[in-house]
Amino acid sequence: EPEVTQTPSHQVTQMGQEVILRCVPISNHLYFYWYRQILGQKVEFLVSFYNNEISEKSEIFDDQFSVERPDGSNFTLKIRSTKLEDSAMYFCASCQGSADTQYFGPGTRLTVL
Amino acid sequence: QKEVEQDPGPLSVPEGAIVSLNCTYSNSAFQYFMWYRQYSRKGPELLMYTYSSGNKEDGRFTAQVDKSSKYISLFIRDSQPSDSATYLCAMSAVRQAGTALIFGKGTTLSVSS
Numbered sequence: 001e002p003e004v005t006q007t008p009s010h011q012v013t014q015m016g017q018e019v020i021l022r023c024v025p026i027s028n029h030l031y032f033y034w035y036r037q038i039l040g041q042k043v044e045f046l047v048s049f050y051n052n053e054i055s056e057k058s059e060i061f062d063d064q065f066s067v068e069r070p071d072g073s074n075f076t077l078k079i080r081s082t083k084l085e086d087s088a089m090y091f092c093a094s095c096q097g098s099a100d101t102q103y104f105g106p107g108t109r110l111t112v113l
Numbered sequence: 114q115k116e117v118e119q120d121p122g123p124l125s126v127p128e129g130a131i132v133s134l135n136c137t138y139s140n141s142a143f144q145y146f147m148w149y150r151q152y153s154r155k156g157p158e159l160l161m162y163t164y165s166s167g168n169k170e171d172g173r174f175t176a177q178v179d180k181s182s183k184y185i186s187l188f189i190r191d192s193q194p195s196d197s198a199t200y201l202c203a204m205s206a207v208r209q210a211g212t213a214l215i216f217g218k219g220t221t222l223s224v225s226s
Binding site: 031 | 155158203213
């Protein structure tokens with residue numbers, strides 16, 4: 001069964017460093033998402049992406065964040081200058097254009113020291 | 114007022130019990146309601162989807178929506194140890210790809226054999 005994959009599973013970085021989280025969505029999906037979950041808190045929407053541009057973004061998704069689909073398979077989330085409060089699980093999700101079921105990846109645990 | 118409220122539990126039941134999981138919400142524009150299951154160190158997995166008010170059944174799972182009370186439920190019949198997981202409710206105002214899902218905090222369920 002096709003699935004969303006994410007790498008790395010765990011990323012440790014120093015405050016102020018740039019990180020790139022990678023996702024490979026399901027191959028025939030057209031819409032892509034990033035969510036995050038701070039330990040003990042809700043899953044929160046960050047951004048959705050379609051046709052090489054952002055469809056919707058939340059207040060969390062400020063200028064420190066960017067997304068990119070650099071090729072036909074990868075979807076990345078970049079955090080330019082990480083802060084301690086960016087420590088969280090980051091989930092990538094994807095869905096088909098005409099469907100609404102969002103399929104989630106296993107997540108990347110980001111730890112900012 | 115928080116948009117989606119969900120009792121985090123934990124909820125512990127014996128095998129075979131009927132489980133009731135619930136969420137309340139404040140935004141009357143929500144029309145699409147989902148339940149996701151999340152195992153430890155995994156991404157959310159869609160269990161059930163319901164539009165507007167009413168019931169939907171799938172095997173041992175029944176999703177119920179009461180829009181007048183802004184209250185949704187997930188019932189699990191004949192619960193199994195493999196049902197032990199965190200259950201997240203999620204909802205959205207519009208049903209189109211690219212739309213953010215708003216999640217509850219999740220209820221942790223433990224089913225003992």
